[in-house]
Amino acid sequence: MKYCLGIEGTAHTIGAGIVSFEGNVIANEKEVYTSETGMIPTAVAEHHKKYVDEVIEQALKTAKLELQDISLISYSAGPGIAPCLHVASNKAQELGKENNIPVVGINHCVAHLTIGQLSTKMKDPVFLYVAGANTQVICLAGKFRIFGETLDIGLGNALDKFGREKGLGFPAGPKIEQLAKKGKWVDLPYSVKGMDVSFSGIITKASRMQEKIEDVCYSLQETCFAMLTEVAERALAHAERDELCLIGGVGANKRLAAMLNIMCKERGAKFAAVPLDLAGDQGAMIAWQGILEKDKTSEGIRPYERTDDVDVTW
Ligand code: ATP
Numbered sequence: 001m002k003y004c005l006g007i008e009g010t011a012h013t014i015g016a017g018i019v020s021f022e023g024n025v026i027a028n029e030k031e032v033y034t035s036e037t038g039m040i041p042t043a044v045a046e047h048h049k050k051y052v053d054e055v056i057e058q059a060l061k062t063a064k065l066e067l068q069d070i071s072l073i074s075y076s077a078g079p080g081i082a083p084c085l086h087v088a089s090n091k092a093q094e095l096g097k098e099n100n101i102p103v104v105g106i107n108h109c110v111a112h113l114t115i116g117q118l119s120t121k122m123k124d125p126v127f128l129y130v131a132g133a134n135t136q137v138i139c140l141a142g143k144f145r146i147f148g149e150t151l152d153i154g155l156g157n158a159l160d161k162f163g164r165e166k167g168l169g170f171p172a173g174p175k176i177e178q179l180a181k182k183g184k185w186v187d188l189p190y191s192v193k194g195m196d197v198s199f200s201g202i203i204t205k206a207s208r209m210q211e212k213i214e215d216v217c218y219s220l221q222e223t224c225f226a227m228l229t230e231v232a233e234r235a236l237a238h239a240e241r242d243e244l245c246l247i248g249g250v251g252a253n254k255r256l257a258a259m260l261n262i263m264c265k266e267r268g269a270k271f272a273a274v275p276l277d278l279a280g281d282q283g284a285m286i287a288w289q290g291i292l293e294k295d296k297t298s299e300g301i302r303p304y305e306r307t308d309d310v311d312v313t314w
């Protein structure tokens with residue numbers, strides 16, 4: 001049996017995952033940087049340096065494997081915060097050299113997509129990728145094509161920004177989801193432009209609102225999720241697909257999944273969200289993408305690489 005060790009380190013999470021070449025996730029360990037205020041790049045990189053060996057050791061232990069049993073090492077080469085990317089990249093190169101294992105640097109966003117497809121067993125879905133930095137509607141047509149995306153910030157970062165203003169801590173997404181359960185509707189602007197969305201105006205407005213926090217959280221979710229549901233539906237129609245795959249950290253939100261599910265049901269499409277443990281950043285998705293790109297080798301980081309820059313030749 002062949003295994004890939006994947007090391008994730010684009011942003012808040014340092015993770016190590018082990019996946020078999022057949023696509024079974026054997027181990028997935030991570031340490032997430034949290035703070036009251038947000039992410040300071042050098043502080044996050046220090047956090048990753050502190051925990052990188054630990055998460056790798058723990059992943060090997062969980063998988064009951066030694067480094068010698070690993071056939072391939074992959075790491076998140078980008079996009080992401082450069083000092084964090086270096087931690088994952090350097091560790092992958094170091095282990096690869098010491099143990100004579102090939103090393104491949106892969107795209108973090110593409111890894112979110114392909115772990116979604118693997119875990120939901122979808123054939124050719126429209127992907128709704130809703131994470132921290134990225135919010136995109138994507139479909140594979142020769143390469144990953146972006147049908148629509150945020151014109152300013154990703155929804156995860158938008159929610160975190162709102163959380164920072166309101167003192168909800170970081171990351172704020174799960175807190176907002178809990179508070180929203182007890183909220184009722186107050187008016188917020190709705191911002192869809194063609195296939196694109198924008199969140200920063202809504203966040204500015206919501207941050208200044210003096211209404212009950214539960215009501216603001218509820219309305220923020222309803223507005224932003226309705227915008228995503230609208231563009232996802234249009235993408236299904238344009239691309240003539242009948243599967244929608246929700247991926248990325250915000251994909252953990254039950255209300256977002258419920259709204260997309262209703263839309264898909266109404267148009268006879270299949271809907272699935274990536275399982276919780278594979279929704280946010282982790283090493284297993286890096287390992288699986290490494291396996292898909294096992295014939296390449298690379299070194300260094302690519303902090304600005306976009307999903308549609310990646311050659312899909314696997
Ligand atoms: P990207 O993949 O775009 O580079 P990222 O790697 O930072 O961004 P993820 O780890 O996929 O993103 O997701 C993190 C985001 O998910 C955070 O902004 C967090 O607030 C948000 N999030 C996590 N759980 C929930 C939830 N239940 N509801 C809403 N948002 C959530």
Ligand code: FE2
Nearest residue numbers: 131132280281
């Ligand atoms: Fe991510």
